[in-house]
Amino acid sequence: MADIGFVTDILSIISLVIGIFFLSLGMIGLLRLPDVYNRLHATTKVGTLGAFGVLLSILIQEGFTPMGIKAFTVGLFILLTSPISGHMIARAAYRMGVNLCDGTCLDEYAGKRKE
Amino acid sequence: MISLEQADFLALIVLVAATAPCIYRVLYGPTLPDRIAAEDAMGNALVVIFGLYAFQESSIFLMDVAMLLAIISFVGTIVVAKYLDKGEVL
Numbered sequence: 001m002a003d004i005g006f007v008t009d010i011l012s013i014i015s016l017v018i019g020i021f022f023l024s025l026g027m028i029g030l031l032r033l034p035d036v037y038n039r040l041h042a043t044t045k046v047g048t049l050g051a052f053g054v055l056l057s058i059l060i061q062e063g064f065t066p067m068g069i070k071a072f073t074v075g076l077f078i079l080l081t082s083p084i085s086g087h088m089i090a091r092a093a094y095r096m097g098v099n100l101c102d103g104t105c106l107d108e109y110a111g112k113r114k115e
Numbered sequence: 116m117i118s119l120e121q122a123d124f125l126a127l128i129v130l131v132a133a134t135a136p137c138i139y140r141v142l143y144g145p146t147l148p149d150r151i152a153a154e155d156a157m158g159n160a161l162v163v164i165f166g167l168y169a170f171q172e173s174s175i176f177l178m179d180v181a182m183l184l185a186i187i188s189f190v191g192t193i194v195v196a197k198y199l200d201k202g203e204v205l
Contacts, residue, residue: 009119012119013119013122016122016123016126019163020126020129020130023130023133023159023160023163024129024133026156027133027134027135027136027137027156027160028136030136030137030140030152030153030156031136031139031140036146036148036149036152039140039149039152039153040152043152043153043155043156043159044155047156047159047160048159050163051159051160051162051163054126054163054166054167055163055166058166058167058170061119061170062170066175067169067170067173067175067178070175070178070179070182071166071169071170071178071181073182074162074166074178074181074182074185077182077185077186077189078159078162078185081185081189082155082159084189084193085155085189085192085193085196086152086155088192088193088196088197088200089148089151089152089155089192089196090148091196091200092148092196092197092199092200093146093148093199095200096147096148096199096200098146098148
């Protein structure tokens with residue numbers, strides 16, 4: 001009795017749970033990590049995967065209707081633009097003079113900071 | 116076995132609870148790039164909230180709101196980062 005609606009429901013719920021889990025994990029990382037660069041590491045990678053998972057679950061549930069295609073477009077846009085904004089924030093923070101946390105063991109740009 | 120509508124409602128509750136660390140980081144962040152990073156993360160979470168709410172209400176226009184919010188959030192983050200870097204926007 002392999003119904004196609006049942007299969008898409010299961011896939012949609014799996015994708016939704018993965019997305020919600022990773023997005024909550026990114027927010028907890030934003031709260032708990034010690035440094036600007038570590039917090040950007042949490043939000044721009046983990047949070048982006050979470051957002052894309054949730055919007056992909058909407059596409060799986062709706063099929064190729066206008067709402068599903070719009071949701072997938074929003075997910076692709078987040079997947080393209082979130083690393084760029086994270087890179088810009090990290091570069092501005094480093095050139096602004098925000099110090100790294102105490103547990104840092106390697107800083108390759110140490111002598112090249114803009115005065 | 117819960118239904119899909121109940122799953123989406125629970126997901127909305129979890130997402131609204133997940134914006135609380137961003138608000139804390141915007142209010143009490145030690146440095147200025149902390150606040151910008153928190154604002155960017157909260158923009159992503161709000162886009163997902165609008166998308167799920169549009170799916171739950173089955174309204175296409177709320178999905179347009181989500182797309183517009185994603186674009187505005189990206190442009191705002193880029194502008195503030197460039198301002199912090201160079202001291203001017205363009």
